[in-house]
Amino acid sequence: MSDLSQLSHDPDFSPVEKFREFLLTKNLRTTREREIIVDEVFSDHEHFDTDEIVARLGNRTDSKRVSRSSVYRTLDLMEQAGLLRKVARPNGREVYEHDYGYPQHDHMICAKCGELIEFHNDEISELIEKIASAEGFLRTGHRLEVYGTCESCRRGPRRKISKLDLI
Amino acid sequence: MSDLSQLSHDPDFSPVEKFREFLLTKNLRTTREREIIVDEVFSDHEHFDTDEIVARLGNRTDSKRVSRSSVYRTLDLMEQAGLLRKVARPNGREVYEHDYGYPQHDHMICAKCGELIEFHNDEISELIEKIASAEGFLRTGHRLEVYGTCESCRRGPRRKISKLDLI
DNA sequence: CTTCGTGCAAAACCTTTGCATTAAA
DNA sequence: TTTAATGCAAAGGTTTTGCACGAAG
Numbered sequence: 001m002s003d004l005s006q007l008s009h010d011p012d013f014s015p016v017e018k019f020r021e022f023l024l025t026k027n028l029r030t031t032r033e034r035e036i037i038v039d040e041v042f043s044d045h046e047h048f049d050t051d052e053i054v055a056r057l058g059n060r061t062d063s064k065r066v067s068r069s070s071v072y073r074t075l076d077l078m079e080q081a082g083l084l085r086k087v088a089r090p091n092g093r094e095v096y097e098h099d100y101g102y103p104q105h106d107h108m109i110c111a112k113c114g115e116l117i118e119f120h121n122d123e124i125s126e127l128i129e130k131i132a133s134a135e136g137f138l139r140t141g142h143r144l145e146v147y148g149t150c151e152s153c154r155r156g157p158r159r160k161i162s163k164l165d166l167i
Numbered sequence: 168m169s170d171l172s173q174l175s176h177d178p179d180f181s182p183v184e185k186f187r188e189f190l191l192t193k194n195l196r197t198t199r200e201r202e203i204i205v206d207e208v209f210s211d212h213e214h215f216d217t218d219e220i221v222a223r224l225g226n227r228t229d230s231k232r233v234s235r236s237s238v239y240r241t242l243d244l245m246e247q248a249g250l251l252r253k254v255a256r257p258n259g260r261e262v263y264e265h266d267y268g269y270p271q272h273d274h275m276i277c278a279k280c281g282e283l284i285e286f287h288n289d290e291i292s293e294l295i296e297k298i299a300s301a302e303g304f305l306r307t308g309h310r311l312e313v314y315g316t317c318e319s320c321r322r323g324p325r326r327k328i329s330k331l332d333l334i
Numbered sequence: 335c336t337t338c339g340t341g342c343a344a345a346a347c348c349t350t351t352g353c354a355t356t357a358a359a
Numbered sequence: 360t361t362t363a364a365t366g367c368a369a370a371g372g373t374t375t376t377g378c379a380c381g382a383a384g
Binding site: 335336337338339340341342343344345346347348349350351352353354355356357358359 | 360361362363364365366367368369370371372373374375376377378379380381382383384
C-alpha cells in the first residue's frame with residue numbers, strides 16, 4: 001500500500017514528531033499505542049517484520065502492551081507517513097526498514113544465509129531517474145534487490161533459512 | 168517504450184520441450200497436467216498470477232481440467248526450470264512472467280493505475296554487476312521496481328487498483 | 335459528547351501438505 | 360510393478376475485519 005505523501009524528511013523532527021505531524025494532517029489521533037509502536041520500531045535500526053514487534057509489545061504486562069491488530073494498523077500508517085518502507089518478503093512476511101531520515105539504499109539478498117546487505121550507489125539512482133523520465137514516468141522511488149551469494153557463504157556455506165528456523 | 172513482446176524465444180526449443188528437459192534431469196515425470204499448465208501459461212505473454220491459471224484450468228469439464236494444487240506445484244517447478252520468474256506482489260498474490268527466451272528487463276509500477284511497464288537497460292545490469300562483485304557478492308539475478316506515475320496517469324489520472332476491483 | 339482507535343476473535347486470503355488414488359516409466 | 364503425481368480437503372501462516380468497549384479531542 002504505497003501512499004505517495006510528500007512530507008519532508010526534516011532531520012529536526014524525531015520519528016514520533018514526524019508521525020504526529022502525519023496524523024494531524026490526516027485528522028487521525030495520536031494515541032498511546034501509536035507512540036509506543038513508533039518508539040519500539042525506532043529503538044534500533046535493524047530490519048524487522050510485524051511479528052517481531054508483536055513479540056516485543058504483545059506480551060508485556062505493563063502499560064506498554066499493544067495488541068497485534070494495532071501493530072499491523074500502525075505499521076501501515078507509518079509506511080504511509082514515510083517513516084517505513086517494505087524491503088522484501090523473504091519468508092512470507094513483509095520486512096520493513098526505517099525510511100525516515102535515512103538515505104536511499106538498496107539490498108543484496110544472500111540465497112544461502114538469507115542475509116540482507118545494504119548498499120548505496122548514486123549512479124544507480126541517477127540512471128533510474130534518467131530512464132524513468134525518458135519514458136515520461138514520474139519516479140517517486142524504487143526498490144532494487146540483487147540476488148546471489150554473499151562473500152562468506154561463498155567460502156563456507158551456511159544453511160539456508162527455512163520456516164522451521166523461525167519457530 | 169521498447170516493445171519487448173516482439174523479441175524471439177529460443178527458436179530451438181519450445182517452453183514445453185524446455186520443461187521436459189528440466190523434468191528429465193530432475194528425474195521427474197512429464198504428466199498430462201504439467202503439459203496443460205505449461206501450454207496455458209505460454210498461450211499469451213501477459214503477467215499472471217496463480218489464481219488466473221486456476222481460473223482458466225480448474226473449472227473445465229473436458230480432459231484439460233487441472234487442480235489448484237497442481238497449478239501451484241507446477242508453477243513452482245517452472246520457476247526452478249527457468250521458464251518463469253516472480254516479478255511483484257501488488258495485491259497479495261505473486262505475479263509471474265515468462266523468463267524463458269526472454270531478455271532481462273525491469274519494471275516501472277504506476278501507483279495510480281497499477282500498470283506494470285517493462286523496460287530494458289544494459290547499463291543497469293552492468294552497474295549492478297560491478298557493485299556486487301566489488302562487495303564479493305556473487306550475483307545471480309536482480310529485481311528492480313521503479314515506483315511513480317505513468318505518463319498517461321500524469322495527464323488524466325485513473326483510479327488505483329484496489330482489492331475490490333478484483334472480485 | 336462524538337467519533338475514532340483498541341483488542342479480541344473470527345474471517346479472509348493465499349499457499350502448502352497429508353493421504354488415498356491414479357498414472358508415468 | 361514401482362514410485363511419483365494428482366486431487367481433495369484440511370491445515371498453515373499472515374493479514375484483515377466486525378464489533379463492543381474505551382479513550383482522544
